[in-house]
């Protein structure tokens with residue numbers, strides 16, 4: 643008898659996040675006044691109040707699949723684990739449990755472009771592009787477009803430490819977005835910069851997704867997410883709460899925040915629990931080539 647035919651693949655996954663958890667381990671600093679003798683005593687690990695380890699669960703059993711053409715907005719309250727998720731996707735943090743499979747190296751904007759502040763913007767364009775693996779001829783071909791994207795004019799010849807934070811962010815965005823990554827991770831960059839830059843960066847991200855890539859955008863601006871993305875995920879205190887259209891997710895998130903702000907934490911918790919309970923279960927199968935098929 644013939645083997646049963648596989649069901650047709652509707653989406654082409656670019657990132658499979660399979661049950662990841664991240665726990666940060668830090669040391670509690672003793673509070674209050676100290677004197678040198680006490681501090682030395684504590685440094686030796688003796689006496690009451692010696693530093694104790696603190697564990698923070700930044701992500702808890704997070705699973706989802708991103709597909710080609712997805713532009714995914716990541717929303718959630720402060721300290722919910724959004725940046726941690728971006729770092730895990732970029733391979734900068736190894737999760738304590740679970741694995742991430744990606745069809746190509748995700749580029750985290752701003753981190754991969756290791757720039758030197760005493761050098762000019764122009765020199766940093768070369769440096770950042772080289773750091774991301776571009777050749778000199780590729781950089782020559784893209785140099786004008788990068789400077790154009792950054793919106794910097796004569797300032798491109800000034801040292802980066804003379805730039806405003808918005809100007810620095812624009813240059814980092816322009817450099818990182820120049821590599822035509824298949825998977826681009828953007829952490830809050832769209833919130834810096836003026837209206838003209840926001841428009842340019844939005845267009846660039848649309849280009850990346852049109853090139854059948856995948857973009858993740860972390861933002862506290864729901865309007866940025868609803869106007870830029872075709873999908874949104876909501877993370878709260880390390881839990882994956884919702885995955886849906888930007889409008890649906892933004893609506894539930896606003897409702898949740900509203901309930902919490904009016905002091906109705908129980909109702910907020912109920913909304914969160916109901917949404918989590920309705921998340922589809924993701925099952926993955928390891929393929930011989932090391933990739934995962936998601937159902």
Ligand SMILES: Nc1ncnc2c1ncn2[C@@H]1O[C@H](COP(=O)(O)OP(=O)(O)OP(=O)(O)O)[C@@H](O)[C@H]1O
Nearest residue numbers: 666668698700718719720721722723724725726727
């Ligand atoms: N290097 C670290 N060491 C210890 N704890 C950390 C570290 N980085 C993040 N955390 C903790 O992990 C949790 C998630 O942090 P993360 O930065 O991922 O959240 P976020 O959703 O990006 O927050 P925000 O919206 O404020 O930028 C927080 O409780 C934070 O305090």
